[in-house]
Amino acid sequence: MATLLLRDAQCVATMDGERRELRGASIFIRGHRVEAIGPAAELPQAADAVIDARGHLVVPGLVNTHHHMYQSLTRAVPGVQDAELFAWLQGLYPVWAGLTPEMVRVSTQVAMAELLLSGCTTSSDHLYIYPNGVRLVQCSMLGGINKSDAFWRRARRKPQR
Numbered sequence: 001m002a003t004l005l006l007r008d009a010q011c012v013a014t015m016d017g018e019r020r021e022l023r024g025a026s027i028f029i030r031g032h033r034v035e036a037i038g039p040a041a042e043l044p045q046a047a048d049a050v051i052d053a054r055g056h057l058v059v060p061g062l063v064n065t066h067h068h069m070y071q072s073l074t075r076a077v078p079g080v081q082d083a084e085l086f087a088w089l090q091g092l093y094p095v096w097a098g099l100t101p102e103m104v105r106v107s108t109q110v111a112m113a114e115l116l117l118s119g120c121t122t123s124s125d126h127l128y129i130y131p132n133g134v135r136l137v138q139c140s141m142l143g144g145i146n147k148s149d150a151f152w153r154r155a156r157r158k159p160q161r
């Protein structure tokens with residue numbers, strides 16, 4: 001299983017029960033599990049990948065519990081960009097009625113990339129419109145783009161209603 005060593009972070013915010021902030025700490029990860037946190041001298045010295053974290057703050061991945069990823073495509077539509085919620089919805093529902101599986105796939109990729117760039121590693125997508133063959137899919141953010149690509153390739157082969 002692949003290993004990763006984050007070495008000598010300025011600070012590791014553990015977010016554990018004691019809310020410990022460890023100065024000059026390192027993190028050893030095997031697969032998807034944090035195996036050890038502490039001074040670099042106390043952790044394995046070799047890993048498949050080593051990241052020099054000097055001068056950096058290391059925090060757990062952020063969690064976004066409410067997203068509408070398809071809206072990444074329509075966030076700057078003139079006429080509703082500054083509208084209140086109901087006028088905004090009335091202006092965009094006709095646009096969203098034309099969404100295709102490809103549009104939802106691309107908007108989901110954009111949304112996940114933006115989330116990852118902001119430190120978010122987990123998100124719940126509240127997709128509630130299903131026009132033109134759009135379907136819901138469950139995927140992980142880090143491996144989800146490829147998985148959803150495979151899903152959408154399959155979905156495109158199905159006849160459209």
Ligand SMILES: [Zn+2]
Pocket residue numbers: 066067068126
């Ligand atoms: Zn919502």
